[in-house]
Amino acid sequence: MSPSHVNESEQGAALLITVIVLSMIASLIAAASLELSQQNTETAAQLANYNQSRTAALVGIAGVKDFLNITQNSPNTANSGGTTCGTNGFCSFISSITSTFWGNSDNSVVPPNGGLGAIGYFNGQQLSINNISLKNIEPYINAQVSLHIIGNTYQIALPQTSNSSAQPAEPGLITVVSEGTSGQSSATAEAVLGPVAPLTPGASNTTISLNGNTTAGQIVNEAPAAQHTYLQTQGKLTTPTGQSPSGFTSVIENSTQTQVTISASTLESQANILFIPPRYGQNNPRIEFENIAGNNEINMGQEYRLTNNAISKGICVNRGWFTGYCYQRVPVFAPGTSLQYSNSNDTWSISPASSTSSSSSEPAILIPGAAYFEGNINLTSGGLYYNAIISNGNITDDATVYAPNYAGPEDVCGSPLNLYPTNFCGPQGTQFIPGSIGNIALYADGTITIGNNASVYGDILSRGDLTTTNNLNEYGFIVSEGTANTLNGTTTINNQSAPETFNSTPLNADDYSNVTPTTSNAINEPIGLLGLSWIN
Secondary structure, three states: OOHHHOOHHHHHHHHHHHHHHHHHHHHHHHHHHHHHHHHHHHHHHHHHHHHHHHHHHHHHHHHHHHHHHHHHOOOOOOOOOOOOOOOOHHHHHHHHHHHHHHOOOOOOOOOOOOHHHHHHOOOOOOEEEEEOOOOOOOOOOOOEEEEEEEEEOOEOOEOOOOOOOOEOOEOOOEEEEEEEEEOOEEEEEEEEEEEOOOOOOOOOOOOEEEOOEEEEEEEEEOOOOOOOOEEEEOOOEEOOOOOOOEOOOEEEEOOOOOOOEOOHHHHHHHOOEEEEOOOOOOOOOEEEEOOEEOOOOOOOOOEEEOOHHHHHOOEEEEEOOOOOOEEEEEOOEOOOOEEEEEOOOOEEEEEOOOOOOOOOOOOOOEOOEEEEEOOEEEEOOOOEEOEEEEEOOOEEEOOEEEOHHHHOHHHHHOOOOOOEEOOOEOHHHOOEOOEHHHHEEEEEOOOEEEOOOOEEEOEEEEOOOEEEOOOEEEEOOEEEOOOEEEEEEEEEEOOOOOOOOOOOOOOEHHHOOOOOEOOOOOOOOOEEEEEEEEOO
16 A cells, blocks of 8 residues: 555554554663663672772781881880780880771780780781771771781790790791671782881992901992992002092091901801811711701701712711611702812812803702801802801802892792702792891901902901902992902992892891891881782
8 A cells, every 4th residue: 555545544543653662662771771770880889899898908908017017116115914005105006006007906915025026926816906997988988807817927035044045036927817898898818928128229238348458459339329338448548540449429548447346156056057077086077957948857956977979969868777878868069069178278169060150040059048167168160159158267259159138039949959048938938038147148257369250249248358369240248357458450349230138238247147137127117918819
Protein backbone atom coordinates (compact mmCIF):
# COMPACT_ATOMS: atom_id res chain seq x y z
CA MET A 1 0.00 0.00 0.00
CA SER A 2 1.45 3.29 -1.01
CA PRO A 3 1.49 6.23 1.48
CA SER A 4 -0.93 8.16 -0.66
CA HIS A 5 -3.57 5.56 0.07
CA VAL A 6 -3.18 5.62 3.97
CA ASN A 7 -5.88 7.55 5.70
CA GLU A 8 -5.21 10.06 8.48
CA SER A 9 -6.59 7.85 11.29
CA GLU A 10 -4.14 5.11 10.47
CA GLN A 11 -1.23 7.56 10.40
CA GLY A 12 -2.23 8.93 13.84
CA ALA A 13 -2.38 5.45 15.38
CA ALA A 14 1.05 4.59 14.02
CA LEU A 15 2.55 7.79 15.40
CA LEU A 16 1.05 7.13 18.84
CA ILE A 17 2.46 3.63 18.94
CA THR A 18 5.89 4.98 17.93
CA VAL A 19 5.85 7.60 20.69
CA ILE A 20 4.85 4.99 23.27
CA VAL A 21 7.64 2.60 22.20
CA LEU A 22 10.23 5.35 22.18
CA SER A 23 9.08 6.46 25.64
CA MET A 24 9.41 2.92 26.95
CA ILE A 25 12.92 2.63 25.49
CA ALA A 26 13.89 6.00 26.94
CA SER A 27 12.59 4.90 30.36
CA LEU A 28 14.62 1.68 30.16
CA ILE A 29 17.73 3.62 29.17
CA ALA A 30 17.19 6.09 32.01
CA ALA A 31 16.66 3.27 34.52
CA ALA A 32 19.74 1.43 33.26
CA SER A 33 21.80 4.60 33.41
CA LEU A 34 20.64 5.30 36.96
CA GLU A 35 21.53 1.76 38.04
CA LEU A 36 24.93 1.97 36.33
CA SER A 37 25.56 5.32 37.95
CA GLN A 38 24.75 3.89 41.36
CA GLN A 39 27.06 0.94 40.72
CA ASN A 40 29.84 3.26 39.62
CA THR A 41 29.31 5.36 42.71
CA GLU A 42 29.55 2.29 44.95
CA THR A 43 32.61 1.03 43.08
CA ALA A 44 34.34 4.39 43.39
CA ALA A 45 33.60 4.50 47.12
CA GLN A 46 34.84 0.97 47.58
CA LEU A 47 37.97 1.77 45.63
CA ALA A 48 38.55 4.86 47.74
CA ASN A 49 38.13 2.84 50.93
CA TYR A 50 40.48 0.16 49.66
CA ASN A 51 43.15 2.71 48.73
CA GLN A 52 42.76 4.41 52.08
CA SER A 53 43.04 1.12 53.95
CA ARG A 54 46.28 0.36 52.12
CA THR A 55 47.55 3.83 52.85
CA ALA A 56 46.70 3.39 56.52
CA ALA A 57 48.61 0.08 56.64
CA LEU A 58 51.64 1.80 55.16
CA VAL A 59 51.32 4.66 57.63
CA GLY A 60 51.53 2.13 60.45
CA ILE A 61 54.74 0.68 59.05
CA ALA A 62 56.23 4.13 58.52
CA GLY A 63 55.26 5.07 62.05
CA VAL A 64 56.98 2.11 63.68
CA LYS A 65 60.08 2.67 61.51
CA ASP A 66 60.36 6.28 62.63
CA PHE A 67 59.66 5.30 66.22
CA LEU A 68 62.44 2.67 66.18
CA ASN A 69 64.91 5.16 64.73
CA ILE A 70 64.13 7.71 67.42
CA THR A 71 64.37 5.02 70.10
CA GLN A 72 67.69 3.80 68.74
CA ASN A 73 69.21 7.28 68.90
CA SER A 74 67.77 8.18 72.32
CA PRO A 75 69.72 8.25 75.59
CA ASN A 76 69.67 5.30 77.97
CA THR A 77 67.39 6.63 80.69
CA ALA A 78 64.51 4.19 81.14
CA ASN A 79 64.38 1.54 83.87
CA SER A 80 64.28 -2.17 83.15
CA GLY A 81 60.95 -2.85 84.86
CA GLY A 82 57.54 -1.37 85.43
CA THR A 83 54.30 -1.22 83.50
CA THR A 84 53.62 2.51 83.70
CA CYS A 85 55.72 5.54 82.93
CA GLY A 86 55.56 7.23 86.30
CA THR A 87 58.19 9.96 86.38
CA ASN A 88 60.48 8.20 83.92
CA GLY A 89 61.33 10.74 81.24
CA PHE A 90 62.22 8.28 78.51
CA CYS A 91 59.06 6.26 79.03
CA SER A 92 56.98 9.43 78.75
CA PHE A 93 58.92 10.36 75.65
CA ILE A 94 58.09 7.00 74.07
CA SER A 95 54.41 7.35 74.92
CA SER A 96 54.27 10.76 73.29
CA ILE A 97 55.93 9.42 70.16
CA THR A 98 53.57 6.44 70.14
CA SER A 99 50.60 8.77 70.42
CA THR A 100 51.94 11.00 67.68
CA PHE A 101 52.29 8.21 65.17
CA TRP A 102 49.61 5.73 66.19
CA GLY A 103 47.14 7.36 68.55
CA ASN A 104 46.43 5.51 71.79
CA SER A 105 48.38 2.34 72.55
CA ASP A 106 46.70 -0.85 73.73
CA ASN A 107 49.75 -1.73 75.86
CA SER A 108 52.23 0.25 77.91
CA VAL A 109 55.57 0.49 76.12
CA VAL A 110 58.43 0.63 78.61
CA PRO A 111 61.74 -0.45 77.09
CA PRO A 112 64.58 -0.98 79.59
CA ASN A 113 66.93 1.54 77.98
CA GLY A 114 67.50 3.57 74.83
CA GLY A 115 69.36 2.60 71.70
CA LEU A 116 69.51 -0.95 70.35
CA GLY A 117 68.68 -2.35 73.78
CA ALA A 118 65.31 -0.60 73.79
CA ILE A 119 64.50 -2.17 70.46
CA GLY A 120 65.72 -5.53 71.69
CA TYR A 121 63.25 -5.23 74.57
CA PHE A 122 60.49 -6.23 72.18
CA ASN A 123 62.27 -9.52 71.53
CA GLY A 124 59.85 -12.42 71.88
CA GLN A 125 56.90 -10.12 72.56
CA GLN A 126 53.91 -9.20 70.46
CA LEU A 127 53.19 -5.51 70.66
CA SER A 128 49.72 -4.45 69.55
CA ILE A 129 49.09 -0.82 68.71
CA ASN A 130 45.65 0.40 67.65
CA ASN A 131 45.58 3.69 65.82
CA ILE A 132 42.54 5.94 66.02
CA SER A 133 44.22 9.17 64.94
CA LEU A 134 43.32 8.73 61.27
CA LYS A 135 39.62 8.45 61.91
CA ASN A 136 37.53 11.16 60.24
CA ILE A 137 40.61 13.12 59.25
CA GLU A 138 40.89 14.11 55.60
CA PRO A 139 41.61 12.52 53.23
CA TYR A 140 40.74 9.33 55.15
CA ILE A 141 37.27 7.88 55.67
CA ASN A 142 37.26 6.23 59.09
CA ALA A 143 40.72 4.79 58.40
CA GLN A 144 42.40 2.99 61.29
CA VAL A 145 45.62 1.03 61.82
CA SER A 146 46.23 -2.07 63.88
CA LEU A 147 49.91 -3.02 64.03
CA HIS A 148 51.63 -6.09 65.52
CA ILE A 149 55.33 -6.78 65.98
CA ILE A 150 55.48 -10.53 65.40
CA GLY A 151 59.23 -11.08 65.19
CA ASN A 152 62.37 -9.36 66.50
CA THR A 153 65.99 -10.49 66.36
CA TYR A 154 67.46 -7.34 67.93
CA GLN A 155 69.62 -8.37 70.89
CA ILE A 156 68.89 -6.66 74.17
CA ALA A 157 71.88 -5.52 76.24
CA LEU A 158 72.38 -7.38 79.53
CA PRO A 159 74.68 -6.20 82.33
CA GLN A 160 77.68 -8.13 83.49
CA THR A 161 77.12 -10.46 86.43
CA SER A 162 79.42 -12.49 88.66
CA ASN A 163 78.78 -15.52 86.46
CA SER A 164 78.75 -14.05 82.98
CA SER A 165 80.16 -11.21 80.95
CA ALA A 166 78.08 -8.35 79.66
CA GLN A 167 76.00 -9.00 76.57
CA PRO A 168 76.02 -6.06 74.15
CA ALA A 169 72.97 -4.92 72.28
CA GLU A 170 73.09 -5.91 68.62
CA PRO A 171 71.05 -4.97 65.54
CA GLY A 172 68.69 -7.42 63.91
CA LEU A 173 65.47 -7.65 61.92
CA ILE A 174 61.93 -6.77 62.98
CA THR A 175 58.83 -8.23 61.33
CA VAL A 176 55.55 -6.34 61.65
CA VAL A 177 52.01 -6.92 60.40
CA SER A 178 50.03 -3.73 59.80
CA GLU A 179 46.30 -3.78 59.02
CA GLY A 180 44.58 -0.69 57.71
CA THR A 181 40.79 -0.37 57.57
CA SER A 182 38.53 2.14 55.90
CA GLY A 183 34.78 1.68 55.64
CA GLN A 184 34.14 -1.96 54.75
CA SER A 185 37.59 -2.38 53.25
CA SER A 186 40.78 -3.67 54.90
CA ALA A 187 44.35 -4.27 53.72
CA THR A 188 47.12 -6.09 55.56
CA ALA A 189 50.83 -5.75 54.90
CA GLU A 190 53.76 -7.66 56.34
CA ALA A 191 57.02 -5.72 56.48
CA VAL A 192 60.59 -6.45 57.54
CA LEU A 193 62.52 -3.59 59.14
CA GLY A 194 66.22 -3.52 59.93
CA PRO A 195 69.53 -1.71 59.44
CA VAL A 196 69.96 -0.09 56.08
CA ALA A 197 72.82 1.66 54.35
CA PRO A 198 73.41 5.31 55.27
CA LEU A 199 71.39 7.76 53.24
CA THR A 200 74.50 9.81 52.50
CA PRO A 201 77.64 8.17 51.11
CA GLY A 202 80.75 8.55 53.23
CA ALA A 203 82.57 10.40 50.49
CA SER A 204 84.03 12.83 53.03
CA ASN A 205 86.49 10.07 53.98
CA THR A 206 89.21 11.70 51.90
CA THR A 207 91.50 12.91 54.66
CA ILE A 208 95.21 12.11 54.68
CA SER A 209 96.78 12.33 58.12
CA LEU A 210 100.55 11.76 58.14
CA ASN A 211 102.91 11.75 61.08
CA GLY A 212 106.55 12.89 60.87
CA ASN A 213 108.19 14.02 57.64
CA THR A 214 106.68 12.76 54.41
CA THR A 215 108.15 12.64 50.92
CA ALA A 216 105.47 12.53 48.27
CA GLY A 217 104.91 12.96 44.58
CA GLN A 218 101.70 14.55 43.42
CA ILE A 219 98.69 14.22 45.74
CA VAL A 220 95.26 14.78 44.23
CA ASN A 221 91.93 14.77 46.03
CA GLU A 222 89.05 14.23 43.60
CA ALA A 223 86.30 14.81 46.17
CA PRO A 224 83.98 17.78 45.55
CA ALA A 225 85.33 21.01 46.96
CA ALA A 226 82.35 21.38 49.29
CA GLN A 227 83.38 18.35 51.32
CA HIS A 228 85.34 18.81 54.54
CA THR A 229 88.66 17.28 53.62
CA TYR A 230 92.21 17.99 54.64
CA LEU A 231 95.78 16.80 54.30
CA GLN A 232 97.65 17.05 57.54
CA THR A 233 101.25 16.25 58.38
CA GLN A 234 102.88 16.69 61.76
CA GLY A 235 106.27 17.14 60.13
CA LYS A 236 107.16 18.57 56.74
CA LEU A 237 105.53 17.46 53.49
CA THR A 238 107.96 17.49 50.59
CA THR A 239 106.54 17.34 47.06
CA PRO A 240 108.05 18.16 43.64
CA THR A 241 107.96 21.78 42.57
CA GLY A 242 104.66 22.69 40.97
CA GLN A 243 102.94 19.53 42.22
CA SER A 244 101.53 20.70 45.51
CA PRO A 245 98.55 18.79 46.90
CA SER A 246 95.34 19.76 45.14
CA GLY A 247 91.66 19.33 45.86
CA PHE A 248 91.85 19.70 49.63
CA THR A 249 90.04 22.22 51.80
CA SER A 250 93.36 22.86 53.55
CA VAL A 251 96.90 21.53 53.75
CA ILE A 252 98.27 21.71 57.27
CA GLU A 253 101.98 21.28 57.98
CA ASN A 254 103.91 21.15 61.25
CA SER A 255 100.66 20.81 63.17
CA THR A 256 99.53 18.79 66.12
CA GLN A 257 98.06 15.70 64.55
CA THR A 258 94.51 14.59 65.17
CA GLN A 259 94.49 12.09 68.03
CA VAL A 260 94.70 8.63 66.50
CA THR A 261 95.25 5.25 68.13
CA ILE A 262 96.12 2.31 65.90
CA SER A 263 96.12 -1.07 67.61
CA ALA A 264 95.60 -4.26 65.64
CA SER A 265 95.35 -6.37 68.80
CA THR A 266 92.33 -4.29 69.85
CA LEU A 267 90.55 -5.42 66.69
CA GLU A 268 91.47 -9.11 67.01
CA SER A 269 88.28 -9.94 68.89
CA GLN A 270 86.22 -8.30 66.12
CA ALA A 271 87.66 -10.45 63.33
CA ASN A 272 85.78 -13.16 61.43
CA ILE A 273 88.88 -15.07 60.36
CA LEU A 274 92.04 -15.42 62.46
CA PHE A 275 95.34 -16.72 61.10
CA ILE A 276 97.44 -18.17 63.92
CA PRO A 277 101.12 -19.20 63.53
CA PRO A 278 102.15 -22.70 64.68
CA ARG A 279 102.82 -22.83 68.39
CA TYR A 280 105.52 -24.84 70.12
CA GLY A 281 105.40 -28.44 68.91
CA GLN A 282 102.96 -27.72 66.05
CA ASN A 283 103.86 -28.31 62.42
CA ASN A 284 101.06 -26.33 60.80
CA PRO A 285 99.57 -22.88 61.29
CA ARG A 286 95.92 -22.61 62.30
CA ILE A 287 92.80 -20.79 61.22
CA GLU A 288 89.87 -19.86 63.46
CA PHE A 289 86.40 -18.48 62.66
CA GLU A 290 83.97 -16.19 64.46
CA ASN A 291 80.51 -15.16 63.25
CA ILE A 292 80.73 -17.20 60.07
CA ALA A 293 77.65 -18.97 58.68
CA GLY A 294 76.79 -21.07 55.65
CA ASN A 295 77.95 -24.46 56.93
CA ASN A 296 76.82 -25.82 60.29
CA GLU A 297 79.83 -28.14 60.50
CA ILE A 298 82.22 -25.25 61.21
CA ASN A 299 82.59 -24.64 64.94
CA MET A 300 83.15 -21.04 65.95
CA GLY A 301 86.24 -20.52 68.07
CA GLN A 302 87.81 -23.83 67.09
CA GLU A 303 91.29 -23.86 65.57
CA TYR A 304 91.65 -25.82 62.33
CA ARG A 305 95.00 -26.95 60.94
CA LEU A 306 96.09 -25.33 57.69
CA THR A 307 97.59 -28.33 55.98
CA ASN A 308 98.10 -28.46 52.22
CA ASN A 309 94.82 -30.38 51.90
CA ALA A 310 93.03 -27.86 54.09
CA ILE A 311 94.19 -25.02 51.84
CA SER A 312 93.46 -26.75 48.53
CA LYS A 313 90.39 -28.84 49.43
CA GLY A 314 88.96 -27.31 52.60
CA ILE A 315 89.40 -27.48 56.35
CA CYS A 316 88.56 -30.82 57.92
CA VAL A 317 85.31 -30.68 59.92
CA ASN A 318 84.72 -34.44 60.30
CA ARG A 319 87.71 -36.64 61.03
CA GLY A 320 87.64 -40.32 61.91
CA TRP A 321 88.34 -40.92 65.58
CA PHE A 322 90.56 -43.99 65.06
CA THR A 323 91.76 -43.71 61.48
CA GLY A 324 92.38 -39.98 61.36
CA TYR A 325 90.85 -39.91 57.87
CA CYS A 326 88.95 -36.70 57.01
CA TYR A 327 85.41 -37.50 55.92
CA GLN A 328 84.23 -33.93 55.28
CA ARG A 329 85.95 -30.72 54.24
CA VAL A 330 84.69 -27.14 53.89
CA PRO A 331 86.51 -24.88 51.38
CA VAL A 332 87.55 -21.51 52.79
CA PHE A 333 89.89 -20.40 49.98
CA ALA A 334 89.28 -19.92 46.27
CA PRO A 335 90.46 -22.86 44.11
CA GLY A 336 94.18 -22.75 43.40
CA THR A 337 95.04 -20.46 46.32
CA SER A 338 98.52 -20.83 47.75
CA LEU A 339 99.06 -19.99 51.43
CA GLN A 340 102.40 -20.27 53.19
CA TYR A 341 103.74 -19.30 56.57
CA SER A 342 107.45 -18.71 57.24
CA ASN A 343 108.64 -19.19 60.80
CA SER A 344 111.92 -17.48 59.98
CA ASN A 345 110.40 -14.05 59.39
CA ASP A 346 106.92 -14.56 60.87
CA THR A 347 105.26 -13.87 57.50
CA TRP A 348 102.15 -15.16 55.77
CA SER A 349 102.05 -15.15 51.96
CA ILE A 350 98.82 -15.62 50.02
CA SER A 351 98.82 -16.05 46.25
CA PRO A 352 95.94 -16.69 43.83
CA ALA A 353 95.84 -19.41 41.20
CA SER A 354 98.22 -18.63 38.35
CA SER A 355 95.31 -17.87 36.00
CA THR A 356 93.62 -15.48 38.41
CA SER A 357 93.68 -11.75 37.79
CA SER A 358 92.44 -8.92 39.97
CA SER A 359 89.30 -8.59 37.86
CA SER A 360 86.07 -8.48 39.84
CA SER A 361 84.88 -11.42 37.73
CA GLU A 362 87.46 -13.64 39.43
CA PRO A 363 86.72 -15.32 42.76
CA ALA A 364 87.85 -13.70 45.98
CA ILE A 365 90.69 -15.44 47.81
CA LEU A 366 89.09 -15.63 51.27
CA ILE A 367 85.72 -15.81 52.96
CA PRO A 368 84.56 -12.18 53.14
CA GLY A 369 84.83 -10.33 56.45
CA ALA A 370 87.51 -9.03 58.78
CA ALA A 371 90.69 -11.14 58.58
CA TYR A 372 93.29 -10.87 61.36
CA PHE A 373 96.86 -12.08 60.78
CA GLU A 374 99.15 -12.74 63.70
CA GLY A 375 102.41 -11.77 62.02
CA ASN A 376 103.30 -10.07 58.75
CA ILE A 377 101.12 -10.59 55.68
CA ASN A 378 102.08 -10.46 52.01
CA LEU A 379 99.22 -10.27 49.49
CA THR A 380 100.76 -11.12 46.14
CA SER A 381 99.77 -9.76 42.76
CA GLY A 382 96.51 -10.84 41.17
CA GLY A 383 94.59 -11.61 44.34
CA LEU A 384 91.11 -10.24 45.06
CA TYR A 385 89.88 -9.73 48.64
CA TYR A 386 86.60 -8.59 50.17
CA ASN A 387 88.21 -8.30 53.57
CA ALA A 388 89.48 -5.95 56.20
CA ILE A 389 93.13 -7.07 56.25
CA ILE A 390 94.42 -6.54 59.79
CA SER A 391 97.95 -7.41 60.95
CA ASN A 392 99.88 -6.96 64.17
CA GLY A 393 102.98 -6.84 61.97
CA ASN A 394 103.63 -5.42 58.50
CA ILE A 395 101.41 -5.54 55.39
CA THR A 396 102.73 -5.75 51.84
CA ASP A 397 99.92 -5.40 49.33
CA ASP A 398 100.19 -6.09 45.62
CA ALA A 399 96.57 -7.24 45.29
CA THR A 400 93.12 -5.70 45.00
CA VAL A 401 91.48 -5.23 48.38
CA TYR A 402 87.88 -4.15 48.89
CA ALA A 403 86.90 -3.27 52.46
CA PRO A 404 83.68 -5.18 53.31
CA ASN A 405 81.64 -1.96 53.48
CA TYR A 406 82.98 -0.93 50.09
CA ALA A 407 82.39 -4.35 48.54
CA GLY A 408 78.77 -4.34 49.72
CA PRO A 409 76.00 -6.95 50.06
CA GLU A 410 76.44 -8.99 46.89
CA ASP A 411 80.14 -9.72 47.32
CA VAL A 412 80.21 -10.00 51.12
CA CYS A 413 76.97 -11.92 51.65
CA GLY A 414 76.95 -13.89 48.39
CA SER A 415 80.40 -15.50 48.34
CA PRO A 416 80.73 -18.48 45.97
CA LEU A 417 82.34 -20.29 48.90
CA ASN A 418 78.83 -20.25 50.47
CA LEU A 419 80.23 -18.87 53.72
CA TYR A 420 79.48 -15.37 54.93
CA PRO A 421 80.01 -13.21 58.05
CA THR A 422 76.85 -13.03 60.15
CA ASN A 423 77.83 -9.70 61.70
CA PHE A 424 77.71 -8.14 58.21
CA CYS A 425 74.86 -10.22 56.78
CA GLY A 426 71.33 -11.05 57.95
CA PRO A 427 69.69 -14.50 57.82
CA GLN A 428 70.86 -16.57 54.83
CA GLY A 429 73.08 -13.65 53.86
CA THR A 430 70.12 -11.52 52.80
CA GLN A 431 70.75 -8.21 54.53
CA PHE A 432 73.97 -6.20 54.75
CA ILE A 433 74.91 -4.52 58.04
CA PRO A 434 77.87 -2.15 57.58
CA GLY A 435 79.81 -2.53 60.86
CA SER A 436 82.47 0.15 61.28
CA ILE A 437 85.31 -2.39 61.10
CA GLY A 438 84.11 -3.03 57.55
CA ASN A 439 85.54 0.34 56.44
CA ILE A 440 89.06 -1.04 56.82
CA ALA A 441 91.00 -2.29 53.82
CA LEU A 442 94.53 -2.36 55.33
CA TYR A 443 95.33 -1.94 59.04
CA ALA A 444 98.76 -2.67 60.52
CA ASP A 445 100.68 -2.20 63.75
CA GLY A 446 103.80 -2.07 61.60
CA THR A 447 104.47 -0.68 58.15
CA ILE A 448 102.25 -0.82 55.07
CA THR A 449 103.84 -1.12 51.63
CA ILE A 450 101.56 -0.83 48.60
CA GLY A 451 102.96 -2.22 45.34
CA ASN A 452 102.57 -1.32 41.69
CA ASN A 453 99.72 -3.74 41.04
CA ALA A 454 97.60 -2.88 44.08
CA SER A 455 94.20 -1.23 44.25
CA VAL A 456 92.76 -0.32 47.62
CA TYR A 457 89.04 0.36 48.17
CA GLY A 458 88.77 1.29 51.83
CA ASP A 459 90.74 2.84 54.65
CA ILE A 460 94.51 2.47 55.12
CA LEU A 461 95.78 2.84 58.68
CA SER A 462 99.39 2.18 59.66
CA ARG A 463 101.17 2.65 62.98
CA GLY A 464 104.46 2.51 61.06
CA ASP A 465 105.54 4.06 57.78
CA LEU A 466 103.36 4.05 54.69
CA THR A 467 105.21 3.44 51.43
CA THR A 468 103.81 3.33 47.91
CA THR A 469 106.09 2.08 45.14
CA ASN A 470 104.26 3.79 42.29
CA ASN A 471 100.92 5.47 41.61
CA LEU A 472 98.17 4.74 44.12
CA ASN A 473 94.43 5.08 43.53
CA GLU A 474 92.97 5.06 47.02
CA TYR A 475 89.27 5.00 47.84
CA GLY A 476 89.09 5.85 51.51
CA PHE A 477 90.87 7.41 54.47
CA ILE A 478 94.66 7.34 55.04
CA VAL A 479 96.34 7.53 58.43
CA SER A 480 100.04 6.84 58.92
CA GLU A 481 101.81 7.23 62.26
CA GLY A 482 105.25 6.56 60.75
CA THR A 483 107.92 9.24 60.88
CA ALA A 484 109.25 8.74 57.34
CA ASN A 485 106.39 8.10 54.92
CA THR A 486 107.09 7.90 51.20
CA LEU A 487 104.33 8.27 48.63
CA ASN A 488 105.90 7.69 45.23
CA GLY A 489 104.25 8.66 41.96
CA THR A 490 100.76 10.16 42.16
CA THR A 491 98.45 9.45 45.08
CA THR A 492 94.85 9.97 44.02
CA ILE A 493 92.12 10.01 46.66
CA ASN A 494 88.76 9.33 45.01
CA ASN A 495 85.55 8.77 46.90
CA GLN A 496 83.09 10.27 44.46
CA SER A 497 81.63 6.86 43.70
CA ALA A 498 81.86 5.48 47.24
CA PRO A 499 78.88 3.21 48.05
CA GLU A 500 76.38 4.18 50.72
CA THR A 501 77.62 1.39 52.98
CA PHE A 502 81.02 3.11 53.24
CA ASN A 503 80.91 5.83 55.86
CA SER A 504 82.82 7.86 58.42
CA THR A 505 85.81 6.07 59.94
CA PRO A 506 86.64 5.98 63.65
CA LEU A 507 90.11 7.29 64.41
CA ASN A 508 90.58 5.29 67.60
CA ALA A 509 90.90 1.53 67.70
CA ASP A 510 88.45 1.16 70.59
CA ASP A 511 85.70 2.78 68.51
CA TYR A 512 85.67 0.09 65.83
CA SER A 513 82.91 -2.48 65.94
CA ASN A 514 81.81 -5.44 63.84
CA VAL A 515 78.15 -4.87 64.76
CA THR A 516 77.66 -1.12 64.98
CA PRO A 517 76.71 0.43 61.62
CA THR A 518 79.05 3.20 60.51
CA THR A 519 76.36 5.84 60.59
CA SER A 520 75.99 9.39 61.77
CA ASN A 521 72.77 10.32 63.53
CA ALA A 522 72.73 13.63 61.72
CA ILE A 523 72.61 12.10 58.25
CA ASN A 524 71.07 8.66 58.66
CA GLU A 525 68.19 6.72 60.08
CA PRO A 526 69.75 3.24 60.26
CA ILE A 527 66.46 1.31 60.50
CA GLY A 528 64.53 1.13 57.25
CA LEU A 529 62.15 -0.97 55.17
CA LEU A 530 63.86 -4.11 53.86
CA GLY A 531 60.85 -5.96 52.46
CA LEU A 532 57.08 -5.56 52.02
CA SER A 533 54.37 -8.01 50.99
CA TRP A 534 50.58 -7.69 50.97
CA ILE A 535 48.59 -10.40 52.71
CA ASN A 536 45.30 -9.03 51.41
